[in-house]
Amino acid sequence: MKEPTEAPQLDETGKRLASLIDHTLLRPEARAEDIVRLCREASLYGFHAVCVHSMWLAEARRRLERTRVRLCTVIDFPHGASCLRLKARAAEIAVQEGADELDMVIPLGAVKGGHWDVVEAHVAAVVEAAAPHPVKAILEVGALTETEIRSACLRAARGGAAFLKTSTGFGFGGATPEAVALIRSTVGPEMPIKASGGIRDRAAALRLVAAGATRLGTSASIAIVRPEAG
Numbered sequence: 001m002k003e004p005t006e007a008p009q010l011d012e013t014g015k016r017l018a019s020l021i022d023h024t025l026l027r028p029e030a031r032a033e034d035i036v037r038l039c040r041e042a043s044l045y046g047f048h049a050v051c052v053h054s055m056w057l058a059e060a061r062r063r064l065e066r067t068r069v070r071l072c073t074v075i076d077f078p079h080g081a082s083c084l085r086l087k088a089r090a091a092e093i094a095v096q097e098g099a100d101e102l103d104m105v106i107p108l109g110a111v112k113g114g115h116w117d118v119v120e121a122h123v124a125a126v127v128e129a130a131a132p133h134p135v136k137a138i139l140e141v142g143a144l145t146e147t148e149i150r151s152a153c154l155r156a157a158r159g160g161a162a163f164l165k166t167s168t169g170f171g172f173g174g175a176t177p178e179a180v181a182l183i184r185s186t187v188g189p190e191m192p193i194k195a196s197g198g199i200r201d202r203a204a205a206l207r208l209v210a211a212g213a214t215r216l217g218t219s220a221s222i223a224i225v226r227p228e229a230g
Contacts (some may be wrong), residue, residue, distance in 0.1 A: 002051070006044070007044050007046070008043070008044065008045065008226055010045070010046075010191055010195045010226060012229065013206075014203070014224075014225035014226055015046065015121075015201075016226075017202070017205055017206075017209075017216070017224055017225050018045050018047055018048075018221075018225045019046065019047075019048055020195070020209070020213075020214065020215050020216050021047045021048055021049075021050060021215075021216050021217075021218060021221045021224070022047070022048060022050070022051045022072055022162070022196075022216065022217045022218075023038060023040065023042045023045075023047040023049065023050045023051070023218075023219075023221045024040060024050070024051040024052075024196070024217050024218060024219050024221075025038045025050070025051070025219060026051065026052070026053060026074065026077065026169075026170075026219075027051055028053075030036065030052075030053075030056070032059060033058045035052060035059050035060055035063070035077040035117065036059070036178055037054070037058075037148075038050050039060055039063035039064055039065070039069070041062070041221070041222065042067075042069045042221075043064070043067045043069055044085055045071060045221065045225055046068075047221055048069070048070060049069060049070035049071065049072045049101060050064070050069060050070075050071060050072065050114060051072040051073065051074065051075070051103065051217060052071075052072075052073060053073065053222045054073045054074070054075075054090065054093065054094050054097060054099070054205060056100050057073055057097035057099055058097055058098065060098075060138075061098035062148060065181075066119065067172060070100040070101055070109060071099055071100045071101070072099065072101040072102070073094045073095075073097075073099045073101075073102060073103070074102070074103045074104070074105070074138075075087055075088065075090050075091055075094065075102050075103065075104035075105070075126055075214050076104060076105050076176055077103070077104075077105055077138075077168060077170075078105060078109070078138070078168040078169075078171065079105060079215040080104070080105030080107050080108050080122075080138070080143065080157070081107065081108070081109060082113060084121060084122050084125050085125075085135050087104060087125060087126050087129075088125040088126055088128070088129040089129070091104070091125075091126045091129035091130040092101075092129045092130075094130070095130055095133055096193060099130075099133065100133060101134050101135075101136065102126065102130050102133060102135045102136070103131060103135075103138055103165055103194075103217075104122075104123070104126045104132070104135055104136070104137060104138060104212070105138045105140065105168060106122060106123060106138060106139060106140075106152060106156060107119060107122050108140055108143055108144075109123070110150075111148050111152050112143075112144075112148070113145060116151060116155045119152060119155045119156065119159070119164035120155040120156070120158050120159040121159070122155045122159070123137050123155070123159030123161050124160055124196055125134070127159060127160035127161065127162075128160075134162035134163065135160070135161050135162055135163075136146075136161065136162065136163035136164070136165045136194050137152075137156035137159070137161035137163070137165060138165040138167065138168055138196075139152050139153065139156070139165065139166060139167070139168075139177075140167055140172050141166050141167055141170040141172075141173075141175075141179040141182075141183075142167060142172030142173035142174070142197075146166075146182060147218055148187060149179070149182055149183065149186070149190075150182070150186045153187050154186065154187070157191060162192065163191075163192045163193065163194050163195040163215065164183050164191060164192075164193050164194070164219040165193070165195075165196055165199060165217070166179050166183070166193070166194070166196055167179075167193050167196050167197035168181065168196070168197065169196055169197030169198060169217060173197065173198065174196065174197025174198025174199065175195035175196055175197050175198060175199060175208055175213070177207045177210070177211035178211075180193055180195050180202055180208055180211040180212050180213050181211045181212055183212070184211065184212030192214045192215060193212055193213050193214055193215070194213065194214070194215040194216070194217055194219070195213035195215070195216055196216070196217030196218070199216055199217070199218040199220065199224070200218075200220045201220070201223060201224060201227070202223075202224050202225075202227050205218070205224045226229040
């Protein structure tokens with residue numbers, strides 16, 4: 001598909017979805033030219049943010065100057081198994097490199113072991129290091145039971161997470177309307193929820209929004225907001 005050089009015409013649903021999308025490129029083999037294209041697309045289509053690994057933050061920051069697109073990066077992605085101090089230091093560096101928002105993976109081993117104070121402490125450390133920038137806590141719902149999801153939601157919120165995010169999209173499946181609805185029923189109507197992982201088309205995106213998602217993380221952003229371009 002030929003890359004557009006001016007803002008494409010979107011229908012009202014496309015515009016609404018675009019405003020919710022973190023246009024994402026987290027493949028480890030991504031190249032500099034891929035990041036440049038990602039940022040150009042985000043600006044043209046009006047996506048909320050781009051989400052990249054921290055090594056690309058400086059490049060993406062330059063490309064997004066004088067745009068309204070926010071810059072998001074991931075912390076301890078995709079496993080969440082680093083020590084607390086390493087997570088916090090990574091958050092500090094990410095902010096210094098220009099990140100507006102941070103998506104961190106909670107320590108899944110602590111969740112599975114029921115060590116809830118550890119989960120909360122990891123989130124709190126990243127929140128403190130990133131302040132005042134919002135932190136999204138990635139739950140990895142495909143690896144968790146319903147009880148674990150509920151407890152992880154509550155502890156991440158207590159740790160100061162600004163968002164709860166369903167999944168990394170790497171290894172344990174992606175977002176489902178059921179998981180989003182479960183998170184929403186746990187934390188109530190005010191807490192933002194980012195659905196991420198496996199969102200490939202408009203129908204899937206709309207189902208997740210209907211279930212309670214307020215942000216969408218996807219690499220199929222253009223196909224979602226402009227299905228005829230797919």
